[in-house]
Amino acid sequence: MIVVMRAGASEAMIETVVERVEQSGMKAHVIVGTERTVIAAAGEERDETEEVLQSTPGVDKVLPVLAPYKIASRETKAEPTVVRTRDLVVGGGNVGVIAGPCSVESEEQIVAAAKAVQATGAKGLRGGAFKPRTSPYSFQGMKEEGLKLLAAAREETGLAVVTEVMTPEHVDLVAGYADVLQIGARNMQNYHLLQAVGETRHPVLLKRGPSATIDEFLLAAEYVLDRGNPHVMLCERGVRTFETHTRFTLPLATVPYLQERTHLPVVIDPSHGTGIASLVPSMCRAAVAVGCDGLIVEMHPDPSKAVSDAAQTIDPTSFAETVTECRRVAEAVGRSME
Amino acid sequence: MIVVMRAGASEAMIETVVERVEQSGMKAHVIVGTERTVIAAAGEERDETEEVLQSTPGVDKVLPVLAPYKIASRETKAEPTVVRTRDLVVGGGNVGVIAGPCSVESEEQIVAAAKAVQATGAKGLRGGAFKPRTSPYSFQGMKEEGLKLLAAAREETGLAVVTEVMTPEHVDLVAGYADVLQIGARNMQNYHLLQAVGETRHPVLLKRGPSATIDEFLLAAEYVLDRGNPHVMLCERGVRTFETHTRFTLPLATVPYLQERTHLPVVIDPSHGTGIASLVPSMCRAAVAVGCDGLIVEMHPDPSKAVSDAAQTIDPTSFAETVTECRRVAEAVGRSME
């Protein structure tokens, strides 16, 4: 932690900083510059210490040095984590593909979707049974009935089922049907929920909140990891910016940036990331080219009949073409897509 | 709902749109312009319809006309809602003031804070017992023990207690001690939690998520209102933008903008809104001048000892001066602060 004093900070102020650094168990190095004095504090950085130093008289700013996440860090575990469930493999050079409708609507719909996924060689089926919706007046999902239909679709196709869990008390229920527990973007900092899925050993697909920083994102993963569940996939699904022509802004640089800092695999969601079906195929290709470990795509047997997210949902034909193109791109960049 | 067709959309495309509009129970009016055809759809707007129309061939864009929230709307209830609990009055021309530490740390600390609040004439005491923290390694609050200390501080001062509830299964516990249930910014779209506090009749302080739009914010309130709890206060606590010199960007225009659209009272949190203690007093004054219905301020008997949010916490002396200044401003703009 680096403490920069204001110009003209008194000796007494500097001493107070040194004392507080040492009270927090760190070691203080005072560096007197031409314009400012800087105190470098070496040791374990806690945010309490940062806050207290920030509010100490004479302090201009406090700059943390260490990453706040530990278990998720590449410095802790150098080799990439690969998440495997049924035939779905995310990471380790393979791009795992998950697709399916926003919401489970009926057995016919989800089975048709699953067959369309299976036909392309993709291995994961997504579908929402519990649906977090911005408005209380929107369709809220088929709930447990939806979970059963997902299981039925898995029965027919062997696909791994990825579905969202919204609240801690549903974790056991959802884990009874799903292969992967999805934490939605709105719940990225729902810490009781993170801890609850951390208590399971199910793979977790953790979506980035639309205004979460990378540190906040990795610390949310850390809540899961810290409970002993190492099977975490990070999912970039777009951030909220001033741009309104797309639903969110999808920053693909997140992928290589995260891969430098964490061993956890990174999945891209171009459906939420753009909100526009016609942009999804090209953004899938770009995601593969940039090196993502997985894709999650909204696909519906008939998007015009979808009860949610119709505008960003592609149909089975477009999905099949997209998978074919992505395979070519994967090959071009030395990766597989199985 | 207005559907704008692309230039050159065919008759068949227009007919499909008209059919889908009418299938959704709305009435379609086709307006053939010089460059584009527009279909105005009158009736109840559902987001499913919007999505489906958006994904219909030949459609350029779909523009909703009606606000998606209903109970929260000023069109539903013209007179402002006033929230009252113990002596705290938020709205109706009075600026209710809530202050106290980020976290409850000890009986001595919370009672000292409560007395400092009481001394200024403010009527609400804030203090976190369950603390949502970005890192799993940060102090997570005193939990039920903290709630008991808040109740003890209320016993001594008569202040109304405002404290956060983080997860549905804690609602009964927290409601047993608190006068106001706070929903934190990270949980603004935790719908199970919103529904759970909606089942109580406790006043709710709902914080805006850092990247929530105004519609999303009001729809979150709608989740509470829709369960029958009308006592909702909206709290603007800053949004996440490219600005990094302050912790968040605090947009005070939210206050008059919301007041035009909703009858719910609007509270400002300049502590989280800036993250910098030295900016809090002037932003409190500005919040009162802009017409807010309440203030919630982080104040600690000794900020340098605070275990959380020290950098944005003011001390009792600064708080007392701030209240005095704010009263003068309130008077200047024709409002009271009692």
Place this chain on the structure above:
Amino acid sequence: MIVVMRAGASEAMIETVVERVEQSGMKAHVIVGTERTVIAAAGEERDETEEVLQSTPGVDKVLPVLAPYKIASRETKAEPTVVRTRDLVVGGGNVGVIAGPCSVESEEQIVAAAKAVQATGAKGLRGGAFKPRTSPYSFQGMKEEGLKLLAAAREETGLAVVTEVMTPEHVDLVAGYADVLQIGARNMQNYHLLQAVGETRHPVLLKRGPSATIDEFLLAAEYVLDRGNPHVMLCERGVRTFETHTRFTLPLATVPYLQERTHLPVVIDPSHGTGIASLVPSMCRAAVAVGCDGLIVEMHPDPSKAVSDAAQTIDPTSFAETVTECRRVAEAVGRSME
């Protein structure tokens, strides 16, 4: 400048950093921590050095310590700068008020506007003669004819004229008529223009670009100051964020934040900052309460006839009430508005 090495950076890497620090004329202090090595570099910080160190192998990040602006800094000049021209006084405890139409449209219009301004006791008249417009098909201003009409309005009222200059070759022309040269938000980083107004001794009203950081804003001012013109006013007019309900997001915390760092006066523009006429009066009050040194407001004798910015323009009656209210607020916070 603080250089944080990656965990496991080699001795050779650290030596390269030390060498490059010393080549740039700074002094290096190596601090070996438990997890990372940090090199503190004391001396003049140049962005070239920062970039080069950032790209040196083994470096995790480089954290600048010093503010990059010098002449604008409060550390260079502690007492606040007051800008005075004719009867307009911006700063030094007085809130200078500038108002008038977005565009000069006719002699009748600008003289009527000027008289409405004068009637309230405000001392500055704004009005655009050269208009930067997003679309090439929008009205581009009356140009020199507009300048003449502004001078005529000044003749009648004695108000100081504030008008925008868009390109270096117009600086002499505009300076021949105007009392204050306005640099628009789109031109905040038009460095040739900044240098050209820096060569005059006219007061400059420098608008913040909609995505400029505070450092970038002060460095833009530095371009003017560095050419010898000390009469710079900083104008916050809102930043671009994900919020779309207002035209821009107006962060009033900019005022006290800037006042801690610079001696230059800070003016608020609530018209562009909100884009909505009904929000302007309350945001003016808030700006005064937060401690701004000036206000610039779009006011038109008949907003419904304005050729530009009608939606954010208030009428003379609303303006007069706003000035009256703001005076009361100014008094409540110990400032004058003359």
Place this chain on the structure above:
Amino acid sequence: MIVVMRAGASEAMIETVVERVEQSGMKAHVIVGTERTVIAAAGEERDETEEVLQSTPGVDKVLPVLAPYKIASRETKAEPTVVRTRDLVVGGGNVGVIAGPCSVESEEQIVAAAKAVQATGAKGLRGGAFKPRTSPYSFQGMKEEGLKLLAAAREETGLAVVTEVMTPEHVDLVAGYADVLQIGARNMQNYHLLQAVGETRHPVLLKRGPSATIDEFLLAAEYVLDRGNPHVMLCERGVRTFETHTRFTLPLATVPYLQERTHLPVVIDPSHGTGIASLVPSMCRAAVAVGCDGLIVEMHPDPSKAVSDAAQTIDPTSFAETVTECRRVAEAVGRSME
């Protein structure tokens, strides 16, 4: 243009809107819905009209229907524009590659850079002679001397020279040496400059401003096109968002989104878009996969000696590998890179 009235708007208010619509030369259609009245205005949409309607009593909101840009629109010209200069071809299925240092520093440096570019088969050389710098104390470029060195490097390699022009009075000078005139992000709305390059027939590389909307970006292009210069390339170089781990956020969805709306070719700048050299190669690949028409990359013979932008500059070896990988990706998506 669609005018949505407030609930309860009076007949007189609706009539005023209809009058104002018709005064502006549009035709009004009144649609009385169950909750609101909507007036659809057909005809040429001018922003003056939008503003005036927005400020008319009883109006809730005004929604434009038509795109504000005309010449840039795909509706005006369906076939893609291809920009060709020397051997550089941008668009029409070919990905044109431009690379070189941020700043021209010496003949040795720029010629070495040009040869490294040429060796990969890329056809464009970038290099700044006039440098817009955030700080007045940073290196401002070699100016005309730099232009001469660029011409010398072209002499040796045949590469097309791309360099920035900062102010209208330099357009002739720069056009005397350069093959492509670059308009930097800070100058995207410097309208006098846009008009000046619009008077030439040199290809223009127009960079998107960091907070420009897509409409603003295309309207800036429209300023150039409107002066008769059709050779405009749009360059996405990242937008400013809350993300700070990268210098800007690079939204690749801009490429397919623009390609649906405009015939102008779209170039990606991953160097400014990320600000981090290690992310540039993968983002180049992603840009090609998403379908961009060109790449512009900062490459320096020895990045650690670069006087500007060192942290985001790759070296010739990394550049050569990147081009090879991108060619494979281009082939995989059915495009060429020559």
